[in-house]
Amino acid sequence: MAIHTLLFDLDGTLLPIDQDQFMHAYFGLFVRKAGELGLDEKAALSGLQAGLKAMLANNGEMTNKDRFDFVFSQVSGIDSTRFNEQFSLFYQHEFHQLAAFAKPSALAPRIVEKAKEKGYQVALATSPLFPAQGTEARIGWAGLRADQFSLVTTYETYRHAKPHWHYYVQVLDELGVEASDCLMIGNDVREDMVVAEHGMETFLVTDCLINRDDRSLHPYRKGSLQDLSDFLEELPPCKQ
Known part of the structure; x- marks a missing residue:
């Protein structure tokens, strides 16, 4: 990988x-x-x-x-x-x-920082249905900051939403990467795992799993947020 x-x-x-x-x-x-x-x-x-x-x-x-x-x-x-x-x-x-409806995990900031320490580029690919202020607020609830990411997607500049592939194409274009360069990490089978059809690696986070179409989860690497943290610990340092 x-x-x-x-x-x-x-x-x-x-x-x-x-x-x-x-x-x-x-x-x-x-x-x-x-x-x-x-x-x-x-x-x-x-x-x-x-x-x-x-x-x-x-x-x-x-x-x-x-x-x-x-x-x-x-x-x-x-x-x-x-x-x-x-x-x-x-x-x-x-x-x-x-924010009362969120249950922030101390793992989230650690996961992002660990990935950055290993040299990986990190981007926040959240479906762009909110303005920047609303997105930055939710980032803050997670114990993170927008400036920790190379890219944050918001409705002011994006022209599609998940699960439309052209949303992801815009993300890839702005980051200057190919689908095969990326790992998409999300909890929604329809919206986030769609990228697997286009050659992108995936990790399905199951703590707040959304699977509206009751699709098989067999094709996807998956686990809890703790499992994701463990998985990223095992990733080798990025050599790019």
Whole structure:
């Protein structure tokens, strides 16, 4: 296995979290904030849900942010520019209440630092459905910092979302690497393990396993976050 770049998923991987509970609470906070700003809560929720679906189906013609803003405004009737201005502090304040749904592990910072000490390039390949502020907040909940990664994917600059292969193509292009140079580490069989079809090595973290399609796990290297830590300990120093 001649790899020199590790791609880490965030939610459910470096940051143990119940994704369903987190998203349900996120919707609630988002709608409450919209109401506090004097906006129609039902319209804001409809816009949020439609915007998320649109990002997941983004065809690459525009960034995920632009796709979200367009659909949110179209569905909710709320001007997205005005909304973004009013909503700018949400991810600095209210969003952090959602940290209560995370169960951070001391292993996560150790894993990232050990990989870097061994000379591996590390990138955070989290599905880019959140703005940079929301992503950096969740990185912090995991006991990490954005500047520990060569790349962090957010909705401002990405044009696809997981499991679309073109999301990963953009990651590879920005890092200047090939699929065969990388190990993808994630907890979602559909979203993260798809890279195996394109020649990338994988490690499936099973602590917060998501397997919506009930696929066989046999093809994948897998284990707990502790198992991942042990696996990385055994990796030879990167010679690149």
